[in-house]
Amino acid sequence: MPRAFPWPVVLFDLDGTLVDSASDIAAAVNRLLTELGHHAVDEATVRSWIGDGARELVTQALRHAGDTRDVGAVMPRFMVHYGDCLLLDPRLYPGVETTLEALRTAGVRMAVCTNKPAQYVSPLLEALGIDGFFDAVLGAGVLPERKPHPLPLLHLAREFGVDIGRCLMVGDSATDAGAAIAAGAPLVLVAYGYRRDFDLYGCGALAVIDRFDQLLDLR
Ligand SMILES: O=C(O)COP(=O)(O)O
Numbered sequence: 001m002p003r004a005f006p007w008p009v010v011l012f013d014l015d016g017t018l019v020d021s022a023s024d025i026a027a028a029v030n031r032l033l034t035e036l037g038h039h040a041v042d043e044a045t046v047r048s049w050i051g052d053g054a055r056e057l058v059t060q061a062l063r064h065a066g067d068t069r070d071v072g073a074v075m076p077r078f079m080v081h082y083g084d085c086l087l088l089d090p091r092l093y094p095g096v097e098t099t100l101e102a103l104r105t106a107g108v109r110m111a112v113c114t115n116k117p118a119q120y121v122s123p124l125l126e127a128l129g130i131d132g133f134f135d136a137v138l139g140a141g142v143l144p145e146r147k148p149h150p151l152p153l154l155h156l157a158r159e160f161g162v163d164i165g166r167c168l169m170v171g172d173s174a175t176d177a178g179a180a181i182a183a184g185a186p187l188v189l190v191a192y193g194y195r196r197d198f199d200l201y202g203c204g205a206l207a208v209i210d211r212f213d214q215l216l217d218l219r
């Protein structure tokens with residue numbers, strides 16, 4: 001447990017940081033692709049599309065399939081599949097629950113700040129038994145901008161009444177890094193998530209951690 005954790009607020013990314021949801025998201029993408037008459041794709045390919053929100057994910061999937069139809073036309077179907085697949089096999093990364101517990105004990109207030117569609121965030125957190133750790137949960141579609149725009153982070157900092165410079169952002173991708181840097185939030189990145197080809201080590205993060213519980217070693 002941290003003796004004195006340096007930040008009073010931590011904003012956590014969800015997919016690829018707290019939860020390994022790639023197989024569920026891949027299942028939803030593949031239900032859509034096969035419904036549209038395309039071949040399914042493997043999970044690793046879908047992983048490389050996660051991070052910019054559902055619409056961008058489907059845009060990439062359609063492009064991959066050579067399908068030129070308008071993404072907006074297929075989004076309602078995709079959202080049905082997304083909901084149906086949400087709880088197929090989501091997994092907390094190792095150490096998440098004990099680390100959140102330690103942070104809570106240390107008096108740190110926590111929020112989830114994700115590009116996952118907002119209506120699916122709380123059901124996922126509840127199913128994994130970690131919803132109680134968070135004072136705020138912010139998914140995509142609630143605010144007019146999503147990460148890498150700084151607005152979601154600034155919005156949460158304002159809700160907590162804490163200067164953004166004292167709100168640590170913990171994420172796994174370029175969208176998290178971009179949002180944190182634009183907002184002026186300190187940033188820690190996890191190395192095990194959906195980083196794609198993003199250079200985690202060259203973006204100015206305070207630390208890049210291999211295991212979630214290494215958060216507690218930060219000083
Ligand atoms: O659903 C996404 O595209 C990514 O979600 P995240 O912001 O929690 O990584």
Ligand SMILES: [Mg+2]
Nearest residue numbers: 013015016172
């Ligand atoms: Mg992520």
